[in-house]
Amino acid sequence: MLGSVTTVEGIHYKTKEPVTIHIEHGRIKDIQPIAPDKNNDSLPWIAPGLVDLQINGYYGSDFNTIPIAKGSVENTTRGLWKEGVTSYYPTVITNGDEEIEQALQSIAAACDGDPVSQAGVKGIHLEGPFISPEDGPRGAHDKSYAKAPSWPLFQKWQEAARGRIKIITLSPEWPGTIDFVERCVDQGVTVSIGHTSASAEQIDEAVKAGARMSTHLGNGAHLMLPRHPNYIWEQLSQDGLSACIIADGFHLPESVLKVILRTKGEKTLLVSDAVYLSGMAPGTYDNHIGGRVVLTPEGRLHLAENPGLLAGSAQLLPWGISHLVKNGLAALEEAWDMASVRPSAFMNLPSQNGLTIGAPADLVLFELIEQRMTIVQTYKQGNRVFDLTTSTKE
CATH class of the missing domain: 2.30.40.10 (Urease, subunit C, domain 1)
Incomplete structure (x- = not known):
């Protein structure tokens, strides 16, 4: 410091x-x-410090390469300062039961051993494995590990995380989801709908049970959807859901961003969903998820064998704020709030008051x-x- x-x-x-x-x-x-x-x-x-609800890694430190390398949390916490990020949620994605447990233990131990990380990490975001097994909605998550929610398993993971799991992304298409959502809510865990192929009825039931957020809405979806109903329209129509968006200019076209912003209003939250290659120089990299990938000079991360397919996000919140402002989709103060005081207020953090005494x-x-x-x-x-x-x- x-x-x-x-x-x-x-x-x-x-x-x-x-x-x-x-x-x-x-x-x-x-x-x-x-x-x-x-x-x-x-x-x-x-302006107030930025708050990112979804960070998979940064500058070579990866929260999903098991075992997590020593110093990953500490290095990410400090590295994100140059991106203006003062609080964030390390994100652990779909994996084997033991691998998820090990990742959660590593992140919790790092926070307990480092006051700086303790101050910067406001919780862990568990993205999966209770998601859709279908191609498209599943995204890059491993199909072999996608499964129905299990409360005993989640309790085991929460114990490994020392109570730090604060957000869980799931799909309400599985039997038993509603009871699981209600139990999460009772324990103060925010339930987010994502990587889903759920029906309108299943989404509605999940929201009534306490689900409050949509994970990177518009991404992690089938390439072709019914005109209506479909799970994107349904989440847009749910007043109880806040919508997280990746506004890097690659994941969602400006027209979709505009529709989400106008529909959700102050319930729109900006996330990076950045992978461990964020902050790195343009070039070709061997990725443990998806194989060989290319980070272009323009900031786009795609599969080397198929440039048409994204391999994750490599840009942080300032990039997304700039993209919204540059394209006239939001004023500076609104775009900044989407990535600072709004997520803070959503997660009831002390920083929700922004620039106030x-x-x-x-x-x-x-x-x-x-x-x-x-x-x-x-x-x-x-x-x-x-x-x-x-x-x-x-």
């Missing part, structure tokens, strides 16, 4: 006015306007030039943990 601070200056991302934020004991003590001055034009924007001093300073975003500084609990100038010199 670069050390604690007492004041931070920038252009407030909502009011567009220059402000000084005073920090004390890791929290925002006061916010004061700065008197008009020509030097204010050089100030960066200032008493809120945690999780802050990001950034520049936005021609819709291209550059993270300048990141603050976690009042500590300056990333500085672009210092990083460039190292």
Whole structure:
């Protein structure tokens, strides 16, 4: 860490006015306007820290290569600071029972042993294995491990995670799902519908039982769907579901993003769903899921043998925010909120209050030039943990 601070200056991302934020004991003590001055034009924007509900890995650290390499959680937590991410949910996907248990144990142990990771990791997102076994909805998840929900098995995994599983993605098409959803809700675990081929009735029952979210809506689906009804329309129509979207410009076309944004409104949440190749240089890589993949200079990750098929997401939240703003799909403040205060509020985190007195001093300073975003500084609990100038010199 670069050390604690007492004041931070920038252009407030909502009011567009220059402000000084005073920090004390890791929290925002006061916010004061700065008197008009020509030097204010050089100030960066200032906004709440970003919160990502779905991170599979970052810069070579992978939460789904078993065993998880030592230092993966610690390195990811610190690496994400340069992306403006101050809180996140490591995501463990469909795998064998023992492999999932081992992954959960590794993440929990890393958090227990590292105060920095403890502060940055707000929970674990278990994406599977209780998902659709069908090609298309299953996505890149291993078909041999897709199965019906099991409460005893989930309890075993939650014990391995030391209670840190806070989100579970499942498909309500399986028998026994409704009872499972209700039990999760009783334990404070957010149930998200994803990788599903469920019927309208099954989706409706899951929402009534307490499911609250859609995982990367519009992705993990059949290439061809009935005109109506289908599980995308049904999730869009459910007022009780918040919709997570990947807005990297590759997973969803602008027209679909526009429809989801207009339909879901403030219930739209931005996620990266980034894989371990995020942050890496363009090139060809051997991936344990999907074989050889290519990360293009444009930021798209696809299968080497079939460029038409994506191999996951390689872009982080600032990229998605920029994409929404650049294409006129959302104003800067709205796009930023989708990736910060909205997911914080959804998961009832202290950071949900954003730039307000008493809120945690999780802050990001950034520049936005021609819709291209550059993270300048990141603050976690009042500590300056990333500085672009210092990083460039190292």
